Amino acid sequence: MEHPAADKAPQNQSNVSFSQSDDGADARVSEALEARLFETRQHSLNLAEPLSAEDMVxxxxxxxxxxxxxxxxxTWFFExxxxxxxxxxYRVFDDKFNYxxxxxxxxxGPRHPRPKRGMLTRPTSERVFAYRQHVDEGLRRLLARDDFDRDEISRLIxxxxxxxxxxxxxxLTDxxxxxxxxxxxxxxxxxxxGLDIAEAMPLRWTxxxxxxVRIGHSGExxxxxxxxPSHDALVQPFKLADRLVTNAEWLAFIEDGGYVTPTLWLADGWSAVNREGWESPLYWEKTDGGWSQMSLQGLLPVARAEPVTHISYYEADAFARWAGKRLPTEFEWEVAANATPKQTAKLPSVLRPQRSDASQGAGSKQLFGQVWQWTAxxxxxxPGYRPPAGAIGEYNGKFMVGxxxxxxxxxxxxxxxxxxxxxxxxxxxxxxxxxxxRLAAEVE
Structure with a gap:
């Protein structure tokens, strides 16, 4: 199944606010949004630039x-x-692209099966780039007009x-x-x-x-x-680790028999361990010099202080149980994030998680920009969520199970x-x- 968070249709429950005070404000919003649109479109091409035509298929x-x-x-989305x-x-680039x-x-309508997308040698990469250019030109023509519903177009863009x-x-992950x-x-x-051989900062608790507490998005x-919708929720007192679990801590879990101790695992997780032969996180390899990990920079030695990554929920849950702790709930995580000075997550120059250091200040570190964090x-x-009617109702609601x-x-x-x-x-x-x-625990 396509991961639904990555294929979302327009919906009337999206919360997008635009100033409508006067025509000048409308124009400024439109110009800013148009700039973001084409910056985003160009960034996708920049990400593909290091790849060969064969890589892209x-x-x-x-x-x-x-x-x-x-x-x-x-591009199909915008079209x-x-x-x-x-x-x-607007002239549709190719009717067959909808399938x-x-x-x-x-x-x-019907669509090409997801597991067979790699069989699509045609259209060629060159034709896909032409498709993107065709749609971008259409978007520019649309935004140059003044006879459209600015609110609706702004929301969709x-x-x-x-x-x-x-x-x-x-x-990138694919x-x-x-x-x-x-x-x-x-x-x-x-x-x-060089290899980062520094040790991680000591783990502390907040x-x-x-x-x-108020949970969910509100405001502009x-x-x-x-x-x-934004809603109230009851959260019991808790404490949260101030940093992410590191590779060094995961190595200790491995060396202590974490992957061969069934009492640490949920039943489905233990079945996955045995069925898939899990012995370490995905992309880890045992070599003569120790553990290495495949990354976007190639195969590198595992850096002990970096956050562990490419683990399943089952592995995260087993590690937390081994450590005598637990995973945080999503509400606990949101409470901690709201209580922490805003951390601006910028795309790092190196596309790999980085270790925590003292420059990140007190409180919860590495909330953003390193790894997504499993919650319990x-x-x-x-409460009160209702999926919108029609095609856009396929966006989120039908995936809220499992x-x-x-x-x-x-x-x-x-x-x-x-x-x-x-x-x-x-x-x-x-x-x-x-x-x-990231580990959590009860307040004693």
Missing amino acids: VQASDDASPTKWHLAHV NFVLRPHLAD CFNSYYETL EIGINHEQQHQELL ILALFASNPLRPAYQAQPV EFTGGI GFSWDNEL SAYLPY QHVLRGSSCATPSGHSRATYRNFFYPHQRWQFIGL
């Missing part, structure tokens, strides 16, 4: 998608939800920008999955100079009093519908795409994203 697993498909799918309904003289690049929208940003992260399956272990990005700015919370609707919520953002998350209320979600066995964990 292949699919590493049923969960992953080819780069070419990502580039085309986000189908912005241009076709709102630009009367090739629809993701999971049943009401929008904001959704499209955020949708494409989600696929930018997926593009390339890592592809390169990790290649015996040449190619690097997407140049390797860093206590929170809990109580009746964009949010996905699964962050709504099942992915469920907030998955777990992740909070934060990762080193591959685009700048500006993080907030305390953001709810990512994956199935408990999935590991190919930049996913780690």
